[in-house]
Amino acid sequence: MSTPHPHTVLFARGALARLALWPALRLAVHASWGGPASAEKQRWLAGVLVDQFEPFILAPTPDPASVSSRTGSIGSGSVSEPPPDNVYVEELLLQIMADEFDVTLEDDSAAAVARDIVKLFEAVCAGDKTFVKELEIQADVVKGKVPKYEMRVGSASEGESGSEWEDDDDEGEAESEGESVPQLLNHSEPRTREEPEVDDDGFTMVKKKGRQ
Numbered sequence: 561m562s563t564p565h566p567h568t569v570l571f572a573r574g575a576l577a578r579l580a581l582w583p584a585l586r587l588a589v590h591a592s593w594g595g596p597a598s599a600e601k602q603r604w605l606a607g608v609l610v611d612q613f614e615p616f617i618l619a620p621t622p623d624p625a626s627v628s629s630r631t632g633s634i635g636s637g638s639v640s641e642p643p644p645d646n647v648y649v650e651e652l653l654l655q656i657m658a659d660e661f662d663v664t665l666e667d668d669s670a671a672a673v674a675r676d677i678v679k680l681f682e683a684v685c686a687g688d689k690t691f692v693k694e695l696e697i698q699a700d701v702v703k704g705k706v707p708k709y710e711m712r713v714g715s716a717s718e719g720e721s722g723s724e725w726e727d728d729d730d731e732g733e734a735e736s737e738g739e740s741v742p743q744l745l746n747h748s749e750p751r752t753r754e755e756p757e758v759d760d761d762g763f764t765m766v767k768k769k770g771r772q
Contacts, residue, residue, distance in 0.1 A: 567617045567684050568610065570692055574680040575606040577695035581702060582673050588661040590706050601660050608656065609649070613681050616643035643681060649674035 564572075579585055579602055589598045644652075653670045657663050676695075683691040 564614075565617060567687070568614050570689060571613060571617060571680060571684045572606060572610045574684065574692040574695050575609045575677060576603070577692070577699040578673060578676050578680065579606055580699040581695065582669060584657065584663070584665055584667075584669050585661075586702070587706065588657070588663055593663055594661040598661070605653075605656055605660075608652070609677060612644050612649075612652070613677075616681070617685060644678070646671065646674045646678055649677050 585602060585605075588594060589602050592598045594601045650671045650673075653673055654665060657665060657670070680691055680695070683689075
């Protein structure tokens with residue numbers, strides 16, 4: 561097995577740190593929405609991102625302009641297509657959150673993560689470790705904390721109301737990261753049972769399901 565290129569290792573470190581900063585993913589892992597292996601799935605997701613970008617990581621330092629413009633051949637010389645862009649990475653993240661954690665995101669946090677992953681790739685290709693170090697410092701700060709969230713059970717059309725769950729030491733954390741409080745749809749949670757209504761005579765009122 562060949563040793564990964566230092567740039568690949570640097571990208572992997574940055575990807576792990578950026579995912580650790582994603583409130584929606586942190587919550588899904590903390591609540592074990594991906595099952596007992598939720599934490600392993602987070603690391604696996606970082607590996608998926610590394611696999612997507614590794615063919616495009618250069619051994620020599622590339623011209624940042626050529627990477628940003630996504631024109632021409634980028635990578636080890638055998639790659640003729642451009643590296644993944646923001647849209648591709650965002651769709652990949654959303655798909656994995658749905659498949660592995662049974663969660664549908666209703667905010668733009670996946671887009672923010674995707675932008676940072678592409679930015680990370682460009683920085684790593686340029687040999688710049690600054691962004692990676694910044695992400696790792698921020699990840700250390702939020703380690704072990706649970707972000708605030710808004711969640712609705714079932715599908716969006718059901719109009720289920722959500723709740724908030726937060727760590728007292730974590731207030732304002734999502735905002736400081738440039739991301740809003742994650743809004744999630746957790747399809748795995750059971751629907752909340754409504755309490756029966758009793759009229760003035762003590763009779764239980766029965767509501768007909770369907771159209772009111």
